[in-house]
Amino acid sequence: MLRIGLTGGIGSGKSTVGKIWARKGHHVIDLDALSRAVLDQPGEGLEEAIARFGESYRDPETGTINRAALAELVFNDPDSRADLERIVHRHLWAEVGRLEASIASRAADGTRVLVIHDSPLLLELEHDRHYRAIVAVVTPECERIDRVVRERGKSCEYVEGVIRAQVSDEERRARADVFIDNAGAPEHLDERADAALAEACDIIDDRLHALD
Numbered sequence: 486m487l488r489i490g491l492t493g494g495i496g497s498g499k500s501t502v503g504k505i506w507a508r509k510g511h512h513v514i515d516l517d518a519l520s521r522a523v524l525d526q527p528g529e530g531l532e533e534a535i536a537r538f539g540e541s542y543r544d545p546e547t548g549t550i551n552r553a554a555l556a557e558l559v560f561n562d563p564d565s566r567a568d569l570e571r572i573v574h575r576h577l578w579a580e581v582g583r584l585e586a587s588i589a590s591r592a593a594d595g596t597r598v599l600v601i602h603d604s605p606l607l608l609e610l611e612h613d614r615h616y617r618a619i620v621a622v623v624t625p626e627c628e629r630i631d632r633v634v635r636e637r638g639k640s641c642e643y644v645e646g647v648i649r650a651q652v653s654d655e656e657r658r659a660r661a662d663v664f665i666d667n668a669g670a671p672e673h674l675d676e677r678a679d680a681a682l683a684e685a686c687d688i689i690d691d692r693l694h695a696l697d
């Protein structure tokens with residue numbers, strides 16, 4: 486199985502790129518979506534989070550996590566964030582393993598299976614070495630803030646808190662292999678996403694040949 490990592494900061498447009506690739510038939514695993522599922526449905530992960538942070542973080546209507554309250558805490562307190570990541574990521578990676586096994590079992594013998602992880606924290610978690618190539622979506626911070634405030638109804642402070650918990654675009658540029666510049670309107674994003682994926686596949690081929 487060959488893994489490509491797709492990363493980028495909050496509001497950069499990485500899930501939009503992931504969806505473009507998925508629509509074209511590529512296997513894309515959305516780690517943000519899987520993380521949300523851990524706390525948005527009854528189960529072990531939810532109960533572990535409530536045990537760590539307290540019943541006051543349970544939404545009385547849904548019985549699941551109060552995301553806004555937990556966001557307020559963890560994006561202002563690195564120790565709480567590290568604890569939450571420890572809880573959520575254990576369940577998340579177990580699910581990623583199940584999905585990859587299912588993809589591998591459906592592939593024809595001897596074919597090369599390409600799996601893309603849409604992984605917001607790939608660089609923060611220092612997972613670089615698990616990927617044959619890394620694609621980063623980069624968009625100026627002010628545009629990212631504007632998108633999330635406008636389209637998700639979040640406050641500027643919320644977005645800035647998340648940005649502080651993530652690596653800078655400068656670091657993304659230093660550590661990723663391929664870049665998709667998503668500033669401005671999303672014109673021709675499909676074509677640019679295709680070109681970036683082709684470039685990542687070429688890099689993988691070169692790296693595999695170098696091992697021969």
Ligand SMILES: CC(C)(COP(=O)(O)OP(=O)(O)OC[C@H]1O[C@@H](n2cnc3c(N)ncnc32)[C@H](O)[C@@H]1O)[C@@H](O)C(=O)NCCC(=O)NCCS
Pocket residue numbers: 494495496516517520521524552553555556559566569570573574605606647650651
């Ligand atoms: C704190 C939580 C409850 C806040 O939920 P909320 O609905 O407000 O945000 P959502 O999950 O949609 O994420 C918003 C943005 O924050 C980013 N983000 C989420 N968790 C983190 C984190 N631990 N560090 C840095 N950025 C993060 C996401 O990639 C996204 O860009 C939630 O983000 C969470 O459970 N985070 C821990 C799990 C995690 O690490 N997820 C990232 C995917 S691996």
Ligand SMILES: Nc1ncnc2c1ncn2[C@@H]1O[C@H](COP(=O)(O)OP(=O)(O)OP(=O)(O)O)[C@@H](O)[C@H]1O
Pocket residue numbers: 493494495496497498499500501502517605632633636667668669670671672
């Ligand atoms: N070039 C663009 N111009 C304007 N809006 C865009 C552009 N690209 C994506 N968007 C919109 O910006 C928002 C954020 O995009 P998306 O969800 O793909 O980002 P993300 O990097 O996955 O963010 P997060 O990590 O916060 O989930 C979405 O509402 C999306 O439709």
